[in-house]
Amino acid sequence: MNTDIKTAVRPAIVMTILFAILLGLVYPVAMTGIGQMIFPAQANGSLVRDASGRVIGSTVVGQAFVAGRYFQTRPSAAGKGYDGLASSGSNLGPTSKALAERVTQDVATRRGEGVTGDLPADLVTASGSGLDPDLSPAAALAQAPRVARVRGLPVARVRALVAAQTETSLLGDAHVNVLALNRALDAAAR
């Protein structure tokens, strides 16, 4: 046992240092170099800029939309909502009173906007990250009449925008990127 320990000391220390350099510095820094070279846009967060070059968001990360003239994003438990430095779900369980109260309130808000029938689940539930960039097509379409009304656009036109922005995948659910949809909406209104 004693020689087992003695023979282990040097490799344990030296290997820790060598692997720390290789895996903790060389690997991530080299990958950063490669990423910045081949895919600079994605490596730097897939940022979206407006005409003046100001950063207005990321195609990947969700941002809060609360105004009636925009398609609104899902409830968010990230900080006070869509806080990029505090990603989080609500972590409320299925029998949570707090969850039921929150959903009751959000359902009432949607009813007030004239949405009838059962609500799409994602419209009144918080995402896992609190930064979900998407809505389900149903949750977007449920908002189309309100958006059309506020903007004075024909509902069919707004619905067509949702359809145009809907992405489907065999590996996940159909979704609409809310930032892209709202930018398309702004462009259409002009």
Add this chain to the structure above:
Amino acid sequence: MTFQGWFLILAFIGILLALAKPVGLWLFALYEGRRTPLHRVLGPVERGFYRLSGIDPAEEQGWRRYAVHMLLFNAALMLFTYAVLRLQAVLPGNPQALAAPSEHLSFNTAISFTANTNWQSYGGESTMSNLSQMLGLTIHNFLSAATGIALAFALFRGFARREAKAVGNFWADVTRITLYLLLPLCVALTVLYIASGVPQALAGVVDVQTLEGARQSILLGPVASQEAIKMLGTNGGGFFNANSAHPFENPTALTNLVQMLSIFVIGVGLTWTFGKAVGNTRQGWAILAAMMILFLAGTTVTYWAEAAGNPVLHQLGVAGGNMEGKEVRFGIAASALFSVVTTAASCGAVNAMHDSFTALGGMIPLFNMQLGEVVIGGVGAGIYGFLLFAILAVFVAGLMVGRTPEYVGKKIEAREVKLAVLAIAVLPLMILGLTALSSVLEQGLAGPLNKGPHGFSEILYAFTSAVANNGSAFAGLTANTPYYDALLGVAMWVGRFFIIVPMLAIAGSLAAKKYTPESAGSFPTTGGLWVGLLVGIILILGGLTFLPSLALGPIADHLAMIRGQLF
């Protein structure tokens, strides 16, 4: 449940089965110490590492020496990470100027990453600097994974060798696995992740003025390089608090599939490697079949429960499945599948919040971990954990027919069975003991966010996850307190190394035995009967041990949920 959902699940399984042999072959080459095409590039690095640390890779180690070297290496790595975290404020690579994590958080985190658990008592973006993520955490993601695979190799050698004293060289195993398997795969995966939208930058926060004119801060960092090994090494410690639910960690349905495949691929390959090592690949397929039966059963239950949704919300006028805590781009099926994959393996990454699953949907991840994470399991840890159950299963079969049990050519005798039981008993003792303690102590009861049975589930899930070295959470629990950090830290350490040492002792004991050829009286360990016995033993042991705790938590929660009783 939808057609698209089942397509995803079946495609996932199909791809894995197709990868079992090629990955298993590559692992077998490393197991044997054979030359691979990558030696041309990385061979000098490997030899340099040996030279500087004074290692002769050809020197064979007995199980004790193998264990001692592994333990000292892991201890050194843990201390290194503790130092990096405590010095965070003075070290470079800290664009947000974050303070150092507290003593108890650093203690918990250093153990957590060393033990391949990656339990996170912290929120990554608000606690860890870029340097801490890379130097403190990413290295463990590689080396705890490499340690796990090395240990599996040692046990394989125990079965494969005849009248031998040694089970391999720990340093050679760890170095080869890291250089010729994990690192190259991670380079490829990192590039794929970056292309899909995962950031890889050393900058810090980007200020955004949103379309509505509000301010938002977006954090960039070396995310993709950590993401790649986080999944491949079944570690699960995310760059961000929300882990793989965060769009920067897991931006598309495709990256989601790749991440799930990464979690399982090495574990699946190792079943094939085991079969090859003991001279009959059907032995490996039999193990994989038993694992896949348990996996598919768990997936079906969770997918069904999540697709059925929460009746409490249906009452309020909400349609469909349970989307609380889930991301739209994944949806119900990909989230349910991910939760089962991550807990069947000891990964612990999450792409949806398990705490917000329906009661039964969340019970399966919990039960998966309580079974010992032997359904594919953590890299290395899964197969060596499974082989402990296989030893028990042949023992039970031996009792029934009244013959000395044998497994893959080795007689299983009292010593091996005792050691296997010792290793397996760690799980219930630690999980149930610590959960019971925390359910009565004030410091323990301060933790849960949810009330009622779900609050109990949060405590049970935390200790299950820690002891099983998973790292996922019912994250409503406030765990960053001295009480939980300390107790969970101890639980993770015991859950890792108190299983490993008896397991290595079994490897040493088996290696010393003669080869016993199969005879007419041997219980066949390749056919359907054997697969059924394995599944039965795992379910009966796990079920009998943990059913009472599940009745108090998720099952009570489910009954309350269907009655509409809220807490």
